[in-house]
Amino acid sequence: MKQINHIIGGSEVVSTSGRTSPVFNPATGEVTAEVGLGTVEEVDQAVAAAAAAFGPWSETSLAKRTAIMFRFRDLVDRYKEDMAGLLTAEHGKVLSDSLGEVQRGLENIEYATGVSEHLKGEFSQEASTGIDVYSVRQPLGVVAGISPFNFPAMVPMWMYPNAIATGNTFVLKPSEKNPSVNMLAAELLDEAGLPHGVFNVVQGDKVAVDRLLEHPDVAAISFVGSTPIARYIYTTGTNAGKRVQALGGAKNHMVVLPDADIGLAADAAVSAGYGSAGERCMAISVVVAVGSSADPLVAAIEERIPGLAVGAGTDADSQMGPVITAEHRDRIAAFVEGAPSEGATVVVDGTSQTFEGDGFFIAPSLIDNVTPEMACYRQEIFGPVLNVVRVDTYDEAIELIAANPFGNGTAIFTRDGGAARRFQIDVDAGMVGINVPVPVPVAYYSFGGWGDSLFGGVHAYGPEGINFYTKAKVITSRWPDPATSSIDLGFPQNI
Numbered sequence: 001m002k003q004i005n006h007i008i009g010g011s012e013v014v015s016t017s018g019r020t021s022p023v024f025n026p027a028t029g030e031v032t033a034e035v036g037l038g039t040v041e042e043v044d045q046a047v048a049a050a051a052a053a054f055g056p057w058s059e060t061s062l063a064k065r066t067a068i069m070f071r072f073r074d075l076v077d078r079y080k081e082d083m084a085g086l087l088t089a090e091h092g093k094v095l096s097d098s099l100g101e102v103q104r105g106l107e108n109i110e111y112a113t114g115v116s117e118h119l120k121g122e123f124s125q126e127a128s129t130g131i132d133v134y135s136v137r138q139p140l141g142v143v144a145g146i147s148p149f150n151f152p153a154m155v156p157m158w159m160y161p162n163a164i165a166t167g168n169t170f171v172l173k174p175s176e177k178n179p180s181v182n183m184l185a186a187e188l189l190d191e192a193g194l195p196h197g198v199f200n201v202v203q204g205d206k207v208a209v210d211r212l213l214e215h216p217d218v219a220a221i222s223f224v225g226s227t228p229i230a231r232y233i234y235t236t237g238t239n240a241g242k243r244v245q246a247l248g249g250a251k252n253h254m255v256v257l258p259d260a261d262i263g264l265a266a267d268a269a270v271s272a273g274y275g276s277a278g279e280r281c282m283a284i285s286v287v288v289a290v291g292s293s294a295d296p297l298v299a300a301i302e303e304r305i306p307g308l309a310v311g312a313g314t315d316a317d318s319q320m321g322p323v324i325t326a327e328h329r330d331r332i333a334a335f336v337e338g339a340p341s342e343g344a345t346v347v348v349d350g351t352s353q354t355f356e357g358d359g360f361f362i363a364p365s366l367i368d369n370v371t372p373e374m375a376c377y378r379q380e381i382f383g384p385v386l387n388v389v390r391v392d393t394y395d396e397a398i399e400l401i402a403a404n405p406f407g408n409g410t411a412i413f414t415r416d417g418g419a420a421r422r423f424q425i426d427v428d429a430g431m432v433g434i435n436v437p438v439p440v441p442v443a444y445y446s447f448g449g450w451g452d453s454l455f456g457g458v459h460a461y462g463p464e465g466i467n468f469y470t471k472a473k474v475i476t477s478r479w480p481d482p483a484t485s486s487i488d489l490g491f492p493q494n495i
């Protein structure tokens with residue numbers, strides 16, 4: 001059985017905990033590897049390696065750091081098929097989604113290659129007579145990243161390229177469900193010339209996370225995962241005096257106005273609701289059908305579902321793969337099965353479709369006449385289930401979204417530019433799509449939701465990421481004019 005270990009100070013380190021977690025191929029249900037879950041001492045070892053590397057790394061010139069990032073960018077590009085293969089093997093998503101994930105991660109590495117531009121300070125000459133004021137940003141020290149199962153390559157790439165490029169050293173605690181891709185990332189960073197100890201990987205679960213949260217030498221934590229854990233990470237980490245950004249779960253609403261192109265909206269709902277089996281924090285989970293859009297929209301989504309090929313991610317014909325575990329599949333099925341007893345209408349019941357073999361497959365479901373008090377609306381399902389909430393007016397749609405505790409992404413489908421503009425102003429969410437169902441910002445903007453989708457206020461990657469991984473310093477400086485110096489410095493006396 002393949003064993004997955006830590007990477008500490010540039011070397012593989014085998015966990016001594018005696019505790020392991022199985023890594024599945026979700027398409028077959030087979031256990032393909034075991035990951036050793038880290039101990040407190042192993043986390044300490046990783047933090048010590050990162051702390052030792054920090055001094056020299058933070059003093060490495062911007063030119064050298066940039067060159068390493070460029071080499072890493074090229075290596076990820078060269079090995080993207082291998083990365084995608086690992087993602088499909090341990091996450092289950094179809095290969096095209098896996099490649100898309102690597103590509104979106106790559107954007108963040110490309111952004112980090114611009115670190116010398118991002119770290120430029122400000123300068124005010126002669127702020128007062130003989131006084132200049134200027135600002136710099138300095139790295140924090142050892143920073144840690146804790147990432148979820150659903151984007152095993154991309155979400156860490158939201159974190160470590162910017163953290164490292166700005167002069168920090170990094171300890172990554174990836175999801176124990178699909179850890180292999182970050183072992184490859186560590187190899188590629190090594191090949192790119194990153195000094196040992198700058199990037200470390202500690203495999204593990206709550207034990208490793210809790211040690212990172214309390215470790216006195218960890219200056220900051222970036223977390224992405226579910227809302228209850230994000231809240232815990234934020235509270236515990238900030239109590240320990242750390243800088244914390246904690247991105248949580250989501251329940252993303254897509255509003256369809258009566259004037260929308262129904263075909264376009266239905267295509268968008270299907271790809272954004274069922275793509276990656278709904279295991280995306282920016283997946284559309286609730287379609288808010290306004291007025292007369294509802295009947296044709298539900299019919300158009302229903303019509304499209306049978307055309308969606310569900311199968312192994314390695315099969316070129318598959319459009320949707322399995323979900324991450326058997327337990328998760330059963331949890332998703334329970335939402336669909338429970339919906340009628342709460343008064344909803346199951347239009348397409350994905351739970352009734354059976355699959356050969358032991359893979360964790362569940363077909364797409366469509367639930368209509370959902371209301372906000374139902375379980376399938378209140379909770380993040382994180383699976384291939386679209387809920388349709390029918391409302392009479394645009395204002396009701398806005399109120400519905402505002403009342404929902406999550407506020408990650410949202411979208412509107414309309415042909416009316418004025419309505420779209422009104423929506424982008426009115427709506428309570430951090431990322432808004434206009435005729436775009438999954439509005440994940442490009443790497444030079446920052447990613448973050450509102451409400452229970454983000455604790456700590458600072459969004460991930462882009463300019464806010466650079467700020468998160470650096471602390472600001474403002475210098476106020478006075479130098480007497482050499483012309484008035486009592487020592488002859490060789491300056492003309494009346495310049």
Ligand code: NAD
Binds near residue numbers: 148250280408453
């Ligand atoms: P999760 O919260 O279960 O796990 C995330 C990380 O926290 C993992 O590394 C895990 O090992 C660790 N962890 C789990 N339980 C813990 C505990 N009790 N104490 C300490 N650490 C713990 O999330 P997941 O199931 O891996 O990922 C799916 C969730 O992530 C969904 O809710 C999804 O919406 C969310 N997500 C959010 C974003 C975003 O940008 N807001 C992006 C991707 C995923």
